[in-house]
Amino acid sequence: MVRFIIIRLLQACVALIGITVIVFFLLRISGDPMQLLANPNMSKAQYEAIKERLGLNKSVGEQLWIYLQDLARGDLGQSLVKEKPVITMIGESLPNTLKLTIPSFIISMLLAFFLGVMAATFRDSWWDNLVKFLAVLGQALPGFWVAIMAMLIFSVYLHWLPSSGMDSPAAYVLPLGTMIFFMLPGMMRLVRSTMLDVLDSEYIKLARIKGLPERVVIWKHALRNALITPLTTIGMLLPGLVMGAVITEQIFNWPGMGMMILQSTFNRDFPVVQAITILTAILVLGINLLVDISYAWVDPQIRYQRT
Amino acid sequence: MLSTMPTIKAKKKKQYHGITKTTKVFRNLMFIIPAAIFLVMIIFAVFADLGWMGLPDVSIAPHNPNAQVMKDRYLPPTFMEGGKSEYLLGTDKFGRDILSRIIYGARVSLSVSLLAIFITAGIGTGLGILAGYVGGRWDAIIMRIVDMALSFPGLLLAMLLAVAIGPGFWTVVFALSVLGWAGYARMIRGESLRISQSDFVAQARVVGATPWRIMTKHIFPNIINTLVVIMTLQVGMMILAEAAFSYIGIGITAPQASWGSMVADGRGYLDTAWWISAFPGICIGLVVLSGNFLGDWIRDRLDPRLRTL
Numbered sequence: 016m017v018r019f020i021i022i023r024l025l026q027a028c029v030a031l032i033g034i035t036v037i038v039f040f041l042l043r044i045s046g047d048p049m050q051l052l053a054n055p056n057m058s059k060a061q062y063e064a065i066k067e068r069l070g071l072n073k074s075v076g077e078q079l080w081i082y083l084q085d086l087a088r089g090d091l092g093q094s095l096v097k098e099k100p101v102i103t104m105i106g107e108s109l110p111n112t113l114k115l116t117i118p119s120f121i122i123s124m125l126l127a128f129f130l131g132v133m134a135a136t137f138r139d140s141w142w143d144n145l146v147k148f149l150a151v152l153g154q155a156l157p158g159f160w161v162a163i164m165a166m167l168i169f170s171v172y173l174h175w176l177p178s179s180g181m182d183s184p185a186a187y188v189l190p191l192g193t194m195i196f197f198m199l200p201g202m203m204r205l206v207r208s209t210m211l212d213v214l215d216s217e218y219i220k221l222a223r224i225k226g227l228p229e230r231v232v233i234w235k236h237a238l239r240n241a242l243i244t245p246l247t248t249i250g251m252l253l254p255g256l257v258m259g260a261v262i263t264e265q266i267f268n269w270p271g272m273g274m275m276i277l278q279s280t281f282n283r284d285f286p287v288v289q290a291i292t293i294l295t296a297i298l299v300l301g302i303n304l305l306v307d308i309s310y311a312w313v314d315p316q317i318r319y320q321r322t
Numbered sequence: 323m324l325s326t327m328p329t330i331k332a333k334k335k336k337q338y339h340g341i342t343k344t345t346k347v348f349r350n351l352m353f354i355i356p357a358a359i360f361l362v363m364i365i366f367a368v369f370a371d372l373g374w375m376g377l378p379d380v381s382i383a384p385h386n387p388n389a390q391v392m393k394d395r396y397l398p399p400t401f402m403e404g405g406k407s408e409y410l411l412g413t414d415k416f417g418r419d420i421l422s423r424i425i426y427g428a429r430v431s432l433s434v435s436l437l438a439i440f441i442t443a444g445i446g447t448g449l450g451i452l453a454g455y456v457g458g459r460w461d462a463i464i465m466r467i468v469d470m471a472l473s474f475p476g477l478l479l480a481m482l483l484a485v486a487i488g489p490g491f492w493t494v495v496f497a498l499s500v501l502g503w504a505g506y507a508r509m510i511r512g513e514s515l516r517i518s519q520s521d522f523v524a525q526a527r528v529v530g531a532t533p534w535r536i537m538t539k540h541i542f543p544n545i546i547n548t549l550v551v552i553m554t555l556q557v558g559m560m561i562l563a564e565a566a567f568s569y570i571g572i573g574i575t576a577p578q579a580s581w582g583s584m585v586a587d588g589r590g591y592l593d594t595a596w597w598i599s600a601f602p603g604i605c606i607g608l609v610v611l612s613g614n615f616l617g618d619w620i621r622d623r624l625d626p627r628l629r630t631l
Contacts, residue, residue, distance in 0.1 A: 030470065042486050155611040157562055159569045160585050160603030163592065167600075171593045250473035257475035258566060265570065266589070280481040280572060288485045292478055299473045 019311055027300045034296045035086065039079050042285045069095070091290035096282045101290040104275055111181070112260055112271035118187075119194035120256070127199055128238070131206025135214060136233050146203065153200030159262045162193040166266070179268040190267045197259030198252065209244040213237045250302040257295070353619045356612035363609050366428035383422035384408065387579045391417035396595045412597040414587055420597065423579035424605055430568075430580040431609070434491065435560035438498035443553050445499070446506025451537050451545065453507065454514025464507065471504035476563065477570075484572035494564055494573045502556070509552055509628075510545055517544050547624040554620050558613035565606045581606050 057065075066072050070081060085092065091101040134146035166189060170178035180186045213219065214237055222232045261273035268274075272291075279287035365382070372380040385408075394417040398405045405412060411420040453464040480497035487493055517523060518541065526536050567573035568582030576583065581602040588598025621628050 026466070030466075038482065041482060044486055151611070151614065155558060155562075155614055156607040157565050157569070157582070157585070157603060157610075159566060159582075160599070160606065163585065163589055163599050164603070167592045167596050171596075250469070253473050254475040254477070258477045261477055261570065262566065276478070276481060277570065280484055283485050285485050288482055292482050295475060295478055299470060302473060303469050 016311070020308060023304055023307055027304050031293075031296060031300055032083070035083065035293055036079065038289055038292050038296075039082060040075075042289055043075060069093075086293070091294070092286040094279070094284055094287050096279070096284045101287050104287065105272065105290075105294075108270060108272045108275045111269060112264070112273065114181070115187075115190055115194055115263065115269065115271060116256060116260055119191050119198065119259075122191070123195050123198040123202060126195070127202035127206050131203045132210050132233065132238060132241070134203075134207045135210035138211065146207065150200045150204045150207075153196060154204075158193060158197045158259065159266065161196055162189070162263065162266045165189055165192065181269065190263050190269060193263045193266065194259045197255050197262075201255060202252070205244065205248065206241065210237060210241045213241045216240075250299065250306060253295075253299065253302065352615055356615040356619075359608055359612040360616060363428050363432065366425045367432040370426045370429050383419075383425040384410070385419035385422040387418060387422045387426040388577050389418065393417065396591070398595070399597055399601075411601050412595070414584075414595070414598045415591060420584070420601055423584060424581065424602055426579045427581045427584060427602065427605070428609075430491075430574050430578065431561050431564055431606075434494050434498070434564045434574075435557055437495050438502060438560050438564075439553055439556050441495070441499040442502035442556070443506055443549060444503075446503035447510050447542075447545065447549055449503065450507040450510025451514045451541055454511040454516075455518045455533065455537050455541060457515075457518075461511070465511065468504040468507050468511075471501045472508070474501055476501050477566070480567050480572050489572045489575050491574060494567050497567070498560060498563055502560070505556075506549070506552055509548060513545050513548050514541050517541050548628065551617065551621040551625045551628055555614065555617035557617065558610035561606065561613065562610050 063072075070078055073081070082092070089102075091105075093100055094104060097104060130146050134143040137143055166178050169176045169189065175185075176188050177183065177186045178189070214233075219232060219237055222236045223229075227236070257273075260271065261277055263269065264271045264273035265277055276288065276291050278284075279291075369382045370387075371383070391413070394406070394409065394413050395415055397409050397413040397417075399412040399420075400407050400410050402412075409419050409421070411424070413419055414423075449464050453461040476497060479500060480493065483493045483497050523536060523540055526540050531540070564573060564580070565582035565585075568575075568580040569586045571583070571586065574580035574583060584602035585599045585606075588595065588600070588602075591598055
């Protein structure tokens with residue numbers, strides 16, 4: 016098991032270096048990053064000074080080497096526009112994003128499990144059809160449009176909820192709702208289909224034959240086994256989470272990570288975008304590593320097979 | 323509990339095997355309505371203008387999508403008070419006709435998503451068949467990359483590309499393609515693995531067929547159904563992703579009309595002109611919904627095993 020984890024860790028490190036190199040070169044395929052920063056009324060000396068400060072006067076190979084060394088020390092570089100370290104910018108905006116993502120993630124999970132299990136238990140009832148309908152609708156309607164329409168109804172016409180700001184609890188309702196809209200439908204569908212598979216199995220029949228109350232059969236025996244699949248696909252929630260955070264923060268003027276990376280994209284502030292991409296890659300690698308390890312922990316076959 | 327079990331079973335049977343006339347009609351409608359909506363979108367995209375046939379002045383759009391008529395700004399749709407009959411869905415902040423922009427926007431949505439689907443399907447099928455048939459080290463490497471690609475946020479990649487090469491049509495296609503192949507690869511690998519273990523593949527190998535021949539002539543034809551199902555189910559996803567990228571401003575940019583950027587245009591005028599955002603959004607929703615229903619319909623016919631997809 017230790018050997019398995021070490022091999023996986025080494026593989027993840029190699030993958031991370033590979034991704035860093037790809038990202039690094041990708042941001043330089045359009046040519047000199049200085050072209051993005053140069054403005055016409057900059058003097059030649061100023062131009063050279065900026066180039067010097069950012070280390071852009073060295074060859075690309077040297078730049079990459081320096082970047083990798085910095086990264087290994089935990090230095091993510093400096094923003095070109097804001098002129099402060101990327102890590103400080105993250106420190107300022109991450110808490111705001113977490114205020115949004117953590118509650119919405121928990122609410123989505125609870126709702127997904129509750130609705131998904133109920134739908135699977137009462138298969139083909141009106142309740143199941145309602146859940147299926149909501150899932151289909153949720154996966155088809157664009158989240159950004161739903162958020163804007165919710166804003167139109169609840170802020171502009173009814174004046175019930177504020178459309179931006181983060182001071183009052185009411186200001187959280189629409190952003191949280193948008194985030195949940197991004198995450199819930201997919202999760203709900205997954206829980207429902209896994210639960211249907213589990214309910215079809217022999218040990219559930221046995222539990223029923225034993226005479227256990229239906230409540231125990233569903234929520235204890237079935238749900239425990241149905242938990243495994245959604246938890247292992249947790250990595251695949253990340254794209255939706257990022258999409259949801261960026262769009263929600265953009266619509267409701269929320270000063271979080273999504274807003275930060277969006278502004279950096281428009282300013283072509285490439286060190287920030289580069290740093291965030293690499294951090295996300297670390298996160299993705301970490302999640303996949305954990306999923307792999309937990310798989311291997313549960314199923315010894317994998318330990319020997321997939322190293 | 324024991325006594326209730328047979329009754330549950332009996333109830334299920336009744337529901338599943340007795341297909342009544344209403345369910346039949348309903349099932350047909352589930353195909354006809356989405357197909358009709360999709361057809362309208364294709365007509366919009368193809369006939370938005372006939373420049374490609376050498377007739378740039380012929381168009382089904384009532385107005386030029388980029389023509390700014392300053393005296394007709396913020397006009398509501400025809401059916402509302404103050405709306406003009408020549409602007410069926412109203413106008414935006416530059417006096418551009420929303421309906422015409424929606425018609426032209428269909429072209430963007432459809433071309434981006436179709437291009438991305440064919441590119442991702444090509445790469446994903448190739449790597450999926452390879453991983454499933456060859457197995458071993460190749461399989462492990464490809465599947466590791468698939469795991470990564472499935473959990474890496476496409477939006478972030480699109481932003482990275484927007485910084486590197488600027489926003490635009492090809493940025494979106496590229497961003498969707500770089501990660502999109504992974505879903506295909508995973509499904510196709512499973513199929514390829516299953517088929518690789520079948521007798522006819524073993525026999526082909528005994529006769530001396532090369533791996534290339536086995537993969538292209540024996541495995542690939544058996545995968546086509548699965549491939550078509552995944553591709554149709556992807557149409558909606560791709561349209562939705564393109565719309566989101568364009569909404570954020572890293573996709574198709576002004577002045578070219580795209581549904582996502584149209585929704586973004588109207589965001590600042592919600593209190594005075596809600597129609598600028600509302601109609602393009604409804605179009606996205608309708609088309610994606612139709613695409614998903616058509617995908618389900620095709621899946622039920624070609625490959626019902628994929629139902630839990």
